[in-house]
Amino acid sequence: TKVSPIEVLITRACEPSLHEPNYALHLEVAEFINTKKANNPRDAAMSIARLANHRNPHIAILALALLDTLVQSCGYPFHLQISTKEFLNELVRRFPERPPPFPGPVMSRILELINTWKETICTDSRWKEDLGNIRDMHRLLTFKGYRFRDLPRQPSLASASNLKSAEELEEEDREAQSAKLQELIRRGTPRDLAAAQELMKSLAGANPDAKPDYRSQALTDLNKLEQKVILLNEMLDNVDSTRGERFVEGDAYHQVSQILVAARPKLQKWISDAETDDPESLDTFLQINDQINSVITRYEAFKKGDF
Template identity: 50%
Template sequence: MSPPGVSGKLLRRVRRACRPSLDEPNIALNLEICDLINQKQGNLPREAAVAVVRLVNSRDPQIAELALTLLDYLVKNCGYPIHLQISRKEFLNELVKRFPERPPAAYTRIQRLILGEIAEWVQTICRTSRYKEDLGYIRDMYRLLRSKGYDFPAVKSEDAAVLNPSDNLKSVEELREEERVAQSAKLQELIRRGRPQDLKKANEMMKIMSGFKEDDELEQTKKKVESELEKVGRKADLLNEMLDNATNAGKIDSEDDTLYDLISAVRVARPKLQKIISEESGDDDAVAKLLALNDKLNAVLKKSDLLTGGHAADAAQVKVPGSSDAVGDLIDFDDDDDSAPADSGSALGGSTINPQNSVAFDLLGSGDTSSSGAKQPSVDPLADLLGDLGDLSIGTPSTNVTTGSSTIAGVVSPMSSESPAPVSDSVALGVSGRSSFTAIRKPTPFSESSNLKITFTVNSKLGSNVDITFHFSNLSITKSITNMQFSLAVTKRFQLLLQPASGSDLKPGVTDGLTQVAHITQRENQQFDSLKLKFKCSYKLDGVGTVDSGMVSASV
């Protein structure tokens, strides 16, 4: 007999979903069970997990298979409360209860399905969940079964995509609601265990949930939303560039999956952004930035709709806020233009070109520059197109901006904590016209402002290829540098690949604390002795947005 109330309703539906008379899973009933758990929460996630895992061990294979299907629906639709339950030792031991000590010669269908479920959890939620540290027992069970000789099937990409987090924009309130659900699930589990250490943790969690104790997660959530908003802005900028190319061609390439993915991502983000604007109604500065981003999304989507409808001329008239209007003059940044006056600033084995009169300087932001090549921003540096485009360059972070008869290869790469370790100080410089190498250890000045010093080292140069490592130092002895992003562009004769940097923060007085590697290739496979490099390094100095930028004539 089922218990009364919601628990009874849940258990009755679980038994109905797994009754042996069903020839195939009842999808509607499975989703109904998921909805009931999501709506009521409380102890229902645990009761559902316990009931389902018992049915998985049924001697009737039809019941067991239906129960595993229901379990898959619960994991993919009920979020962290169910993830926490399937990560308990008791649940996992019950799940593999009928597995022999050594693998059989041939697995049963139920055993294959269970191994597939565990492999899917390990490769998705155990790696990508915000609460992956709570799911350690799943990884332990996976390793234990492998050590005993069990083989796991390959995980289908479409199944993994459901469990992996999407990049859809979420508001602070939506993320906070997810956190509240997770905290409530943790609290339920801690109280159920009842051990002294668990009750102590439960007491701390109740203080946070009731507002008596500051929740450190709030600031992290706000930073996460800010980061996601920046990504949306970068996607809109990249989409605008691709739409400009499509406008020149007169139509959208129907086979360009990347373009359509960007359109879809921006379209999905727009209503979410409007919800975030309503939540930030008390912060005028934040609202102003959000409204500017909203105008950009509206303009980009209007341009895409016009192009899709075959109105290329009308699309060309749409102005996207925040986009550079000087893109058509990028031909000025050419290998043959050496007429710009030299500056007294540092250079890559040469002199720094004053970019003040160069229209192409708009690629990296325009404005007054100091003699050191540092520029104080007139706008938020994090909102600049080129300065933040790197997140969209996955795998091959090179992008070509085509303007008439001239092409500039521009590559941007954000500072990343997952980048390779810095290269050794002992590097090699190729001698022009030969294949011999001369060792070089001392970095050469590249740019220096009152806050930030950039030097470089040539790792190697052979024929039409050169590898350069940039080194970043914080010259301030009192202020920290954070959120650093280094952008670089080369002229049309070259191709540039900028690797992720070794980090994004520099403590006061740190010398050569960060590094970033650039690979440059002459497109026609010819040897070269000099380069023109346009750079911008945006960062926050004790929270204040700052930009150092310039154009450098380099001898390599």
């Protein structure tokens, strides 16, 4: 049988000769999935799930590292595939009915990934209702006695990377709907096909009243960013300079400032676009940009001890 290009890339990223995961190869796979779309998210997911059960545990660990990168880099079309029952069942195919007292590295890594997805994409994704099978698998494994380690809750940098214009939100929705449509048609049960028909109508714009207000969604995201500016300012107002409070990498100040710094390039692009395309939003963008700049300058001064 002819090997598909995506399988070639995945095999290369999981070569047993690799001592450790090669992230350049991972990103190559991610880019292929993101640009080619079609069946690639599904083919990649199923191919990796099979490799995760490889007799050679080193290959399995490399496959799981690749899987982790793809979940972070590929967005909804891939998330939809890792939340299918076929994928999840294949991923845990070698899990015994009763958990071993000391799970090996491959099993531990799979448990860690399922737990991470439950805590991240299953709570943060705009389409989390489509990812229910991941939560169900987590629940089932817990019921069988498998143990998941508690994840330290990282403050999500998502609020910065999620800063999207109305056009980007709409485009993202259309992409997600197309991926979902393809999956419904692939499953092909009468219920799925009925849902596919509804989705096609929506994609064709048959019901304009049901179209989300992307502009107000985008403004909500900006408001969240503004709240972060206010938060950091308040935190700096309350710094206990008499006791010589120190700022360290990874502390709350640093985390909030990182979110704001990460949002700046996006905001600056919006400002340059708005000058020609959207003058009414320009003021809002400029104002938030100024607020971010001044609070970051203030934070940098505080770090140097200049209270």
